[in-house]
Every structure is written in C-alpha cells, then in structure tokens.
Amino acid sequence: EEALVHAMVLRAMPQARYAADNLGHFGLAAKWYCHFTSPIRRYPDLVVHRVLKQVLAGYLPAERAAVMAQDFPEIARHSSERERRAEEAEMETVRAKMAEWMEGRVGQVFEGTVSGVTAFGIFVQLDNLIEGLVHVSTMDDDYYRFDEEQMALIGERRRRRFRLGDRLRVRVTGASATARQVDFVLA
Numbered sequence: 001e002e003a004l005v006h007a008m009v010l011r012a013m014p015q016a017r018y019a020a021d022n023l024g025h026f027g028l029a030a031k032w033y034c035h036f037t038s039p040i041r042r043y044p045d046l047v048v049h050r051v052l053k054q055v056l057a058g059y060l061p062a063e064r065a066a067v068m069a070q071d072f073p074e075i076a077r078h079s080s081e082r083e084r085r086a087e088e089a090e091m092e093t094v095r096a097k098m099a100e101w102m103e104g105r106v107g108q109v110f111e112g113t114v115s116g117v118t119a120f121g122i123f124v125q126l127d128n129l130i131e132g133l134v135h136v137s138t139m140d141d142d143y144y145r146f147d148e149e150q151m152a153l154i155g156e157r158r159r160r161r162f163r164l165g166d167r168l169r170v171r172v173t174g175a176s177a178t179a180r181q182v183d184f185v186l187a
Contacts, residue, residue, distance in 0.1 A: 020072030095180035102175035119146035132182030
C-alpha cells in the first residue's frame, strides 16, 4: 500500500509554485531557500543562475537589481503557470499511450489495486501502472453506494466493499487513446 499512500499524500499537498519573495521552505524549515537544477532545464533555473553569477562576480548594480525585483513576480507567475501546463500535457500524453497499449488487450484479465473510489465507480491501477475505471453500472451483483468517509463503495445487500488499496482482478472492456481512457469490469 506504500505506493498508494504516497500518491494520496502527493495529491493532498498544494503544488509548489515559483515566487519572487523569499518564502523560505516549510518542509526543510529553512529560512533561506533557493532551488535550481543542474544542468539548467527550466527558465526559472536560468534566472537563478544569472543572478548568482552576477552576485558571485561582485557585479549587480542597484538599477539592475531594481529591474529584477520589478520583473520577478511576473516571471514567477508565468513560470508556475507554464510548468503546470507542461505537466498536464505530459500526463495526457502518458494516458494516451497507456490507453493505446491497452487497445490491443481488450478481453484480457489483469491484477490491480484500487487507486480511487468515487460515486460512479472505482479506479484500478494495474501492476504495470496503467489505470482504468470499473464503472458502477457494470457492477451488477448488488447496488453500490459511495461512503465518502470510508472512501468505499459498499453493496447494499451483500455488503461487499471496495476500498483504496484493495487488490482486484479486472477485465479490459475498452480502451481509447483518443479519449485517453481504459474501461474495466470486475473479473
């Protein structure tokens, strides 16, 4: 269940964002904090490298520092926004490729772990990390209700429960790279 707990903790945390002001680092309890990668991979890294280079060389005129202070809030906002869009595009691409791979496996049975529970069904992540949905409408052995407090679908008659971390066998009933989705039924 370690991977599932890790994913849930990450989803619950606010996303990092770039800032022009020194906000420190809560997780590290550091009053002074700056992060950049090496080699330079992002525009914010380039900005940090340029400033550090000027400071270490002993050459950062007051007028240049003033211009930087004025420009940094917009650079930080823009960089945070672009990073989110890039992450979303990457996730969409990964979902499309995973669904494309599953298109050739309709009818096959796989083992997986319940990675999400909603009123409309359960998300199952296969051992190969591909995730799909078992829609509640396909679960015809009972009438399932969503219990938000327990994060579970519970059958009214048989009391069968589906919760985060449960292991299941599922059959692939459909996959669409275009829609970036994979559909399962319980096997």
